[in-house]
Amino acid sequence: MRFLIWGAGGIGCYYGARLQQAGHAVVYVARGEHLLALQQQGLQVEHENFHFAAAVTALDASQLMQQYCISDFDLLLVCFKSQATQPWLEECNSWLAAGQTPVLSLQNGVDNEPELEAVIGRARTLGGIALRIGGHIEAPGVITASGPAQIIFGAWPNRDQGEMNPETLQQIDVAFIEAGIPSRISENIAVELWRKLMLNNAVNPLSALTHLDTQTLSNHELYGPVVQQLMQEVAAIAAAEGLPIGEQDVAEMYGLICTFDGIKTSMLVDLEKGRPLELEGISGTLLKRGKKLQVPTPMTGLVYGLLNQQHETH
Template identity: 50%
Template sequence: MTELCDWLRAGSVPVLSLQNGVDNEPLIAEMVGEARVLGGLAVRIGGHISEPGKVFAEGVAQIVMGAWPAQQPKDDPRADLLKVLEVAFNEAGIPTTVTRNIRYELWRKLVINNGVNPLSALTHLDTRSLTHHPEFGKVVYGMMAETVKASEADGVNLTRQDLDDMFELISNFNAIKTSMLVDKEKGRPLELDSIAGAVLRRCEQLGVDAQYTFTVNALLRQQQ
């Protein structure tokens, strides 16, 4: 992204982010201005590079996107482009919807990512094994609850219902290796800063503890 800064600043078209985490859009906004930022995420998908040039994915693989941080109540110039992209993705066979509050959706995805990604990398267990484990299931729920609390720092204010919905979703989803576990097995850098780090920074800002996330994050960093 840094290498494209000058090129992006010189342009005028919006930039769509389809990455995990809640810190990507703010960084893009610093480069091109908030009015040119579209946020997005992929949900209900587990995907991995099975071999060079080949990707194995399972699940619905749905895209949710929207003007960041939320679509303006008045005419938002990004709305027309979002409609064009929605049609294009759907015609390509990728189920896609547009939301008026993408920041809310990004945080809901982070609830799941922080709940299972770091712990799976630490335990080498898949998502179903974690969520149905008598002890680790409680840790997953605890890390998800800490993520819900952290969302308050961004003014999102997820609820207990969001927490329970996300825990039920990942508990009933296919048993998959998380991307962080795959990275760990392949000796690649882990996305700790953008997942657990994002939660810890905001909990610190709010002055609240995030003991589950702090402990799992610390153990993983020790192993790197």
């Protein structure tokens, strides 16, 4: 298959390398020093069960749109931060509209798929999550990754209401699995996205505040109960929006995060590197939704406020 990885950072490069090593054609969209390194030295990925070092096809966004059509690809994987989704859709609208290639979001949050659907239509929109993976740019062109690195994806918003061709889903699933990426097609990807948001809201901002990894944070005497409450607030908003999510999901997600290998979250890495935080797409959207639905979110508000203040003072 022909894959386009847009936002070739830690996560995007890991999955791209897996697919490329399995024999698929992969094009990476990146920028800055990382892009130059990919073009001049190739891509290096280090993972406990996977090593990759090879030349890659890497371009910036303008080069990509000049040299390729959307129809040159069988799947576009969106791997950049959620705050970039709307500007990207506005900039690339006509390029995206010139074909029928499906687009799979592997981003954090629950706002990306509705934004994608509004521009490219439901029939081309795939929801997805990258689960149990830590991936970071160690140096330009060099990626370190850890964890099982599973992908769960499905027709947006679920199997019954989605318009994606089931054969296309199966073809993508097989490609992932054969490339060594644990993959599963979800019948209700909207629910999976909200379950992932539980994890992100619980540990991403809090890890940036405490500088602790996910396992240490979740099993901590003081912070563990905070992690649980942050998850409960997400579940309450999801339930108020009509999704079948409740205390059992909270228990499952908390059990999962406690037994994960400790991962350094993307928000902590962004804080350390002085990059913009993905706070609005995770906690910010919950505060807005909670206010609208009159669902209390005191702990999410506290963590959001503290992290915003800390980030502004630095």
